[in-house]
Structure formats: C-alpha cells, structure tokens
Amino acid sequence: MLKHLATFLFLIVISFTACCQRVSIIPQPVSVKEGKGDFVISQKTIISAIDKEDVKSANFFNDYLFKIYGFKLPVNKQKSGKFIEISTRKSTRAPATDRYTLTVTPNAIRLVGDTYNASFYGIQSLIQLLPVQVSSSLAVPAVTIVDSPRFAYRGMHLDVGRHFFPVSFVKKYIDYIALHKMNYFHWHLTEDQGWRMEIKKYPKLTEIGACRNGTIIGHHPGIGNDSIRYCGFYTQDEIKEVVKYATDRRITVIPEIEMPGHAEAALTSYPFLGCPGTGPYQVQQGWGVFNNVFCAGKDSTFQFIQDVLDEVLTLFPSQYIHIGGDESPKTNWKICPRCQARIKEQGLKDEHELQSYFIQRIEKYLNGKGRQIIGWDEILEGGLAPNATVMSWRGEEGGIAAAKQNHKVIMTPATYVYFDHSQVQKEDSLHIGGYLPLEKVYSYEPVPKELNEEQGKYVLGAQANVWTEYMPYESKIEYMVFPRMSALSEVLWSPKEARNWSNFQPRLQNQFKRYDLWKANYSKAFLEGKDK
Ligand code: TNX
Numbered sequence: 001m002l003k004h005l006a007t008f009l010f011l012i013v014i015s016f017t018a019c020c021q022r023v024s025i026i027p028q029p030v031s032v033k034e035g036k037g038d039f040v041i042s043q044k045t046i047i048s049a050i051d052k053e054d055v056k057s058a059n060f061f062n063d064y065l066f067k068i069y070g071f072k073l074p075v076n077k078q079k080s081g082k083f084i085e086i087s088t089r090k091s092t093r094a095p096a097t098d099r100y101t102l103t104v105t106p107n108a109i110r111l112v113g114d115t116y117n118a119s120f121y122g123i124q125s126l127i128q129l130l131p132v133q134v135s136s137s138l139a140v141p142a143v144t145i146v147d148s149p150r151f152a153y154r155g156m157h158l159d160v161g162r163h164f165f166p167v168s169f170v171k172k173y174i175d176y177i178a179l180h181k182m183n184y185f186h187w188h189l190t191e192d193q194g195w196r197m198e199i200k201k202y203p204k205l206t207e208i209g210a211c212r213n214g215t216i217i218g219h220h221p222g223i224g225n226d227s228i229r230y231c232g233f234y235t236q237d238e239i240k241e242v243v244k245y246a247t248d249r250r251i252t253v254i255p256e257i258e259m260p261g262h263a264e265a266a267l268t269s270y271p272f273l274g275c276p277g278t279g280p281y282q283v284q285q286g287w288g289v290f291n292n293v294f295c296a297g298k299d300s301t302f303q304f305i306q307d308v309l310d311e312v313l314t315l316f317p318s319q320y321i322h323i324g325g326d327e328s329p330k331t332n333w334k335i336c337p338r339c340q341a342r343i344k345e346q347g348l349k350d351e352h353e354l355q356s357y358f359i360q361r362i363e364k365y366l367n368g369k370g371r372q373i374i375g376w377d378e379i380l381e382g383g384l385a386p387n388a389t390v391m392s393w394r395g396e397e398g399g400i401a402a403a404k405q406n407h408k409v410i411m412t413p414a415t416y417v418y419f420d421h422s423q424v425q426k427e428d429s430l431h432i433g434g435y436l437p438l439e440k441v442y443s444y445e446p447v448p449k450e451l452n453e454e455q456g457k458y459v460l461g462a463q464a465n466v467w468t469e470y471m472p473y474e475s476k477i478e479y480m481v482f483p484r485m486s487a488l489s490e491v492l493w494s495p496k497e498a499r500n501w502s503n504f505q506p507r508l509q510n511q512f513k514r515y516d517l518w519k520a521n522y523s524k525a526f527l528e529g530k531d532k
Contacts, residue, residue, distance in 0.1 A: 022141040024510040025128045026486050027181060027493035028503070035142030037106040039082065041130075042137045043071045048079045049086040053116040056248050057086055057123045060178070064127055068517050069134055084109040084126075088119045099148035102126060104140050114148075120250045121147070121181045132513035151446065153410055153461030154492040155184035155254075156485065158477075161191025161262075162287065163468040164232025165477070171245050172474075176481070176520070178249040180489035185246055186322060186463060188256045189234075192264040192284040196233045197255075201307050202270065206233040209265035212283040219430055220287045220469070239315045247317075254374065255316045259305060260294040260358050261328030267292050273301050275336035287469045291331040296358045297338025306365055319372055320389065323362055326376035328355060349382075356382030363388060374410065377402070393418075393465065396448045403451050403458040411462040416444040417488060419480050420467045424525040425532075430470040431480075437531040442487040442501055464488050475521040482522035486511050 023032055049058040055075060061084075062072045079085060091097075091114040100113040100122035111126065113119030125147065129140045156177050158165070165173075170187075177185055189197045195209030210233035216222030234242070246253045267274045268281040275295040284290060294301050312321065330351035333339040343354050356379070363373045363385040374389045377398025384390070389408040392399030399409040414421070414434065421434030446462040464485060471477050486508065490499060508526075515522045525531040 021506060021510075023129065023143050023145075024507045025125055025145075026504070026507050026511050027490035028498050028500075028507070029125060029145045029147035030495055030498070031144075031146045033144045035105065035144065037142050038139040039104050039106055039109050039142065040137055040139050041065075041073070041084070043073070044081065045073050046078075046080060046083045047073050047075045047086065048077065048083050049075055050077050051088060051116075054086045054088055054119055057116075057120045060120070060249065061123050061126065069130075069136070069138065071136060082107060084111070086111045086119055086123070088113045088116050091115065097148045099146070100125075102143070102145040102147075104129065104143050106142060109140065117183070117250045118148070120178075121149070124179055124181050127179070128510075128514070132510060132517065134517070149181065149493045150495055151459075151461030151492045153184055153463070154180075154182040154489065155186055155410065155461065155463030156182060156481075157186035157188060157412070157463055157465040159188040159191070159466060159468045160196050160232075161188060161194050161265075161468075163472050164194060164196060164230075165468075165474065166232075167234065167238050167242060169474045169477075170242055173477070174242070174246050174249060174251055176485065176518075177251055180485060181493050182489055183250060184252050184254060184463065186254045186256060186465075187242075188258075188322075190256070190258045190263065190266065190324075192262050192290050193287075194230075194232065194283060195265040195269065197239065197257075197312075198233060198235045199308050199311050200236070201311065202304070204269040205266060205308075207269070209269040209283060212265075212285050214285045216286040222286055225285060236311070236315060243316060252318050252320075253316060254318050254320050254322050255312055256322035256324055257305075257308060257312060258324030258326075259328075259362065260296060260355065261289070261326065262324060263294050264290050264292045266294070270304065272298075273304060275332040276338060277335065278332045289327045289329060291329045293328050293332060294358075295336060295338060296333060296354050297336055297340070297342045302361060305362060309362075309366065309369075313369055313371065320374050321366055321371050322374045322391070323359065323366075324376060325355070325359055325379040326393070328378065330355070352382035354382070355379075356385070359388070360385040389460070391463070396450075399459065400448050400450045403455045406455075407458060409459050411446045411448075411459060412465050413444075414465075416441060417462060417464040418467070419464045419484055420470065423480075423484065423523045424530055429476070429479075432467065432470060436484070438484055438487055438526045439501060439531075441484045442491065442499075442504060444488070444491050445496070446491065461492055462488070478521035479523055482515055482520060483508060483511060483526060484523075 047058045049055045058075045066072045098118040100118040102122045103110045111122040130138050195205045199205050211231035214225040214227040217224045243253050265283045268283050281292050333351045359379050377392045390402035391410045393412045396413050399411050402409050420432040421436040422431045447456040447459045
C-alpha cells in the first residue's frame with residue numbers, strides 16, 4: 001500500500017514538473033537558456049529558407065505541422081512580419097560538428113546550423129518546443145539553444161526478415177529516427193525466414209526466397225504451425241524511394257545482406273549456394289540458428305554474393321555495407337569437401353579461419369568499390385578483416401577487443417539496447433526473453449571503461465536492435481521501441497555530464513504526449529510504475 005502511495009505521489013510530482021516546464025526536449029540539448037515571452041506561430045507566419053537543403057528542413061517542419069496541427073506555413077525566400085528563419089553556415093572548419101543555434105524571441109525564430117544536418121536537428125528541437133495541445137496558434141517559448149551531438153553514429157535497426165513491414169511503415173520508422181535526432185537506419189534485409197530485396201540477376205531470391213509456407217505459433221520451438229504462406233519483399237524502386245526518404249531526413253540507410261549464416265532463404269532459392277551433400281533447404285518457419293549456410297568452398301558462392309552486392313551498391317549510397325557474420329554454424333563446412341579443400345589450399349587453421357577468409361574476401365571486394373564493411377562481433381573470430389567496423393552485440397567484449405585493435409566499433413550490446421527484450425518483468429505478449437527496463441537503457445554508457453581515451457575514440461556510437469521474431473505487426477514494434485528509443489537518443493546525443501535520470505523523467509512525460517500526437521503505440525510500463 002505504502003509503495004503504491006509513494007509511486008502515486010512520485011507521479012504527481014513528475015506530472016506537475018512536466019506541466020510547468022516550458023522547454024522539455026529529448027535528447028537534452030547541450031545548452032538551453034530560457035527567455036521571456038513567446039513567439040506565436042499562426043497560419044500566417046512565414047518560414048524563410050533560401051538554400052534548397054534548408055527548404056527540405058522547412059518542409060519537414062511543415063509536414064509535421066500539417067500532420068499534427070492541421071495547417072502549413074508559407075515557405076519564402078524573403079522575411080516579413082514575424083518569421084521563422086532557417087539557414088546553414090556550411091562551415092568548412094574541420095571537423096564539422098553538426099552544431100546548431102536556435103533562438104526564439106517574441107518577434108522571430110532563427111535557426112542557424114553549421115551543417116545542413118545541424119539545421120535539420122534544430123528543426124527537431126523546434127518541433128519539441130511546440131505545445132502538446134493541438135491548436136491553430138502555437139506558442140513557442142523564448143529560448144536560446146546551442147546544441148551538437150556527442151556521438152557520430154546514432155542508430156536504429158529493423159529486422160524485416162522474420163516479419164516483413166511495408167514501405168509505409170518503414171517510412172514511419174524513419175520519421176521516428178529523425179524526430180530523435182538519430183542518423184542511421186540499419187535495414188536487416190535477408191534472413192533464413194525470408195529474402196526481402198529484389199535482385200534483378202537472381203529473380204528466384206524473391207520468387208522463392210521471399211515466402212515461407214507457415215510460421216510457428218507461440219514461443220520457439222512453438223506449439224504448432226499456422227500453415228499460412230507468408231511473403232514480402234521490396235522492389236528496387238521501393239528501396240530507392242526509402243533511401244531518398246531517409247536521405248531527405250539526414251539519415252543514412254545501411255543495408256544488411258547476411259553471410260555466411262542466416263542465409264537459408266537464399267539457399268532455398270538457389271541450392272548451388274549450399275555445401276555439397278546438405279539440404280534440402282526451406283525458407284524457415286521457426287526461429288533460431290540454422291546449419292544451412294553459404295558454402296565457403298565454392299567460387300560460385302562468392303560470384304553470387306558479389307553480383308548481389310553490385311545491385312545493393314547501386315541502390316544504397318552508404319559508405320558502410322553490413323555483411324552480417326553472426327551465428328554461422330560450422331557444421332556443414334566441417335563435412336564439406338570443398339570447404340576442407342579451401343582450408344588446405346589457403347593454409348587456414350580451422351573453420352573459424354575459413355569464416356574469416358570468407359569475410360575478408362568480401363571486404364576486399366567492397367573496399368575495391370570504395371565501401372567499408374560492418375559485421376557482427378563474430379567477425380573477430382579467426383582474425384578481423386583489415387578495415388572492418390565491428391558491431392558488438394554479445395555484450396561489450398567484442399567492441400572492446402575491436403577498439404583495442406584500432407577498429408571502429410558500433411555498440412549494440414543485448415544487455416542494454418536489445419529492444420526485443422521486455423520492458424516489464426512479466427510481459428504478457430510474446431518476446432524473445434530478457435528484461436530491459438527503460439532506466440537500464442538510459443544508464444547505458446557506450447564507451448566502455450576498459451578503453452583508454454585514444455581507444456575510446458573508435459566507438460562511433462550505438463544502436464538499438466529490433467529483431468522481429470515476436471513482432472508480427474507494426475503497433476508491436478512501436479510498443480517495444482517506445483519509450484526506450486527516447487532514452488537511447490539522449491544516451492547518444494547529449495553530453496555525458498548532462499545525462500540525468502531524474503531530470504529525464506519529467507521531460508519524458510511530455511514525450512508520452514507527443515507519442516499520442518503521433519498516434520504511436522508505446523509501453524506504459526514506466527508510466528504506470530510497473531517496470532520495477
Ligand atoms: C541474435 S543479434 C541474432 C538475431 C536474433 C536475435 C534475437 C544477432 C547478430 N543475431 O538473428 O534475431 O539474436 O534476440
């Protein structure tokens with residue numbers, strides 16, 4: 001009883017603080033100085049933006065206004081009356097810091113970015129200065145904000161292999177990323193349970209590989225199978241559309257083409273890709289790790305992957321291409337004469353070194369095309385490819401080891417940022433297992449204390465992973481992602497010293513109201529004090 005009373009009082013205090021705080025931004029900016037009075041946005045307020053890129057930022061703001069408040073503002077080159085001015089300095093000083101200054105006075109709103117990205121981030125702060133009550137005249141509190149991100153890599157991942165999500169939802173997800181001032185979307189496009197990207201040279205990848213004949217019911221290994229054919233893939237035109245949509249929002253899309261494991265949908269489409277004597281293959285209907293992986297002994301496997309990557313490169317301008325590398329059992333390779341011959345011919349010690357050979361061969365190919373690879377931390381086993389960036393998921397150890405070898409690292413440890421884990425101790429809906437409450441995400445420090453200052457610089461940032469085995473529909477993704485994504489955005493953006501859990505909570509109360517405005521689903525575990 002006493003405990004409930006305490007929670008109740010705590011919530012009252014929090015809502016009170018939230019209601020009366022004029023500036024409530026997530027992620028917390030570097031510097032906020034509140035002024036006096038308000039700038040009132042009416043339907044006649046002009047947005048002044050000259051540069052074409054700044055106009056894109058103005059358009060994002062306008063789209064938001066329209067979607068949430070039902071009106072748009074005129075965008076002009078001139079300033080007149082009370083105006084919102086967006087401009088970018090295009091600072092050539094290295095390194096470009098993505099810093100912006102947003103000044104609101106009763107007469108004008110001025111946003112100046114050092115880079116186009118920065119101006120776009122300033123728009124996200126401006127959006128969060130808008131009232132959470134819908135109205136046709138919007139009071140924006142006077143304030144001066146000077147702000148820039150702590151980490152260069154602020155990412156969200158989405159697995160569309162286990163469950164497929166249409167372009168409309170992918171765009172919504174990209175908007176969520178943008179609204180959190182995050183800048184990378186890691187699109188996990190191929191899996192054992194479905195190949196989701198059209199490849200012109202290999203049409204069977206989507207004719208066969210994009211469909212499975214059923215899906216297990218319940219938690220792995222399941223209490224049956226629904227026997228419903230489940231299909232989905234993106235055409236190359238759709239992919240172009242998504243990449244453009246993300247680019248306009250200052251987000252880089254990193255495609256992931258999984259190898260050598262998690263590839264059974266590809267093997268089902270083209271059985272020559274597997275090891276002799278293995279198979280038959282099927283697009284998998286349950287979850288987990290499967291033995292049927294790309295054969296590392298055949299040159300035809302590498303030719304196939306290179307052909308696929310050639311098409312990937314034409315669609316994704318990203319400097320980074322994710323090649324997977326995780327959870328690839330060596331069972332087939334151990335009995336495969338072609339793989340054993342490769343081990344011998346290359347003077348490799350074992351199948352782990354064969355995996356390393358596999359990844360290095362692909363790295364060389366992609367480096368030759370001016371791109372860099374990212375791989376899950378298993379790519380450390382058997383020797384790291386010379387220029388690879390490591391995504392550390394099995395805890396932080398992989399990231400620490402890679403940074404110590406002077407390799408770039410993106411931290412995605414399951415213990416802090418796996419949003420397929422539950423936010424409450426007793427989660428009613430199906431989930432992968434594991435308990436990751438909001439406060440734990442908020443407490444995450446991406447630079448491990450095991451690294452010295454120099455090594456710490458190799459940590460580019462972090463990312464939350466959203467594996468969709470138990471997220472069959474869109475609102476479930478939103479439920480798993482919110483509000484933890486808001487906590488992660490602050491971990492990645494705000495200065496380390498500015499991060500403060502008791503200061504974050506009242507700001508989060510406003511953020512919940514924004515989720516409502518967005519009509520986004522979210523977990524109420526924290527809001528109702530049920531995540532302890
Ligand atoms: C491990 S994280 C995987 C995924 C699963 C996930 C479930 C990683 C690189 N591989 O294939 O979906 O666990 O949490």
